[in-house]
Amino acid sequence: MIRVLIADDHQMFIDGIKSLLVNNKRIQIIGEAHNGFEVTEFVNKQKVDLILLDMSMPVMDGMEAMKIVKQKFPDLKIIMLTMFSTRDQIEKLLRAGADGYVLKNTGKEELVLAIETVMKGESFFSKEVTEQIMAGIQKKKVANRNAMIVELTEREKDVLKLIVKEHTTQEIAEKLFISTNTVETHRKNLVSKLNVRNVAGLVKYALQNGLDE
Template sequence: MIRVLIVDDHTMFADGVSLLLANETQIEVTGKCTLGSHVMPFLQRTAVDIILLDISLPDVSGLEVCRRVREEFPRLNVIALSMFNQASYVTEMLQQGAKGYILKNTGKDELVRAIERVYAGEEFFSREVTETIMRDLMTRKEAENRAKSIPKISRREQEVLSLIVNEHTNQEIADVLCLSLKTVESHRSTLLVKLNARNTAGLVKSALAHALV
């Protein structure tokens, strides 16, 4: 028998979830809490295997409740139950030890499957949540790839590049930066290599494309 505690400040919703699970012979709803502060006292007197936890509670955040539960009852698993399908919420709940994240519009079959899978030691996410996580990972990966593709130039090289973009000659750059003409030419040559450019026009194009100036 899988013993479940429902934590949600909306009594009607909690009652609805309890009703959905009422005919499941392998699942028993052992209680319902409407406040986060009621959870720990309840767990100290009642055996629970899984908590269905709303992440938006009026007194204590679901994140904090999850953290406390996982610290004091490490064998007890938490499934976040939320209407928020955002990667930041999912990530924060997972960081606090949640083993699942399902949306409040989920059907009975998915709810039961989530409870059974998490009880068996697996993780479970609503299909929509999985898609959100994948999109977030792809976005992060693309951002990392873009960051890696940006040429690394020194502060001095950036100063030289900025003056090149503003159509200064090598001699003018040398005068502005108090450098020798040879040093400026050396910086220009290095920039051509780093920015994979063949000439001044290429330097300007690459500098603007990578927002280096």
């Protein structure tokens, strides 16, 4: 039997959750709380397996309550319930220790699935939340990739492209109509700017950042 505490400042919502879970033989609603402080008081007095925790509540919000509960009872599972699913909010909740994140408009099947999933030690996120998380990951990947691209002059790019194509210093000088000394200067500047050790490092950087064409 999974002992569940429902925490929300709207009684109508608590009653709605109860109606969704009342006939489930594996889930027992053992209490309710209307603010974060009541949540922390309840778990200190009674054994709880999982909390369905509202994000926005008076006195103490869900985020603060979760931090306190997780610090004292790290194995207690917490599923955050909210009307919102902004990427920043999701990331904050995950860092704070949320085991799941479900929107309040979820249905009975998804809610039960969320409870059963986190009780197995896994994380659960509603479809909308998962999409937000993936969008955030993709955005960070793009940002990291862009951060790798150092500002190079057009001439430095020309030299780098020819280095990738395995041209010698003399050949590069002839193709760009510059002296071999100038080519060597550009090569040294590239190594310094891109923080690599040798020509192999220059080639790797060029390939990773699309500067080989």
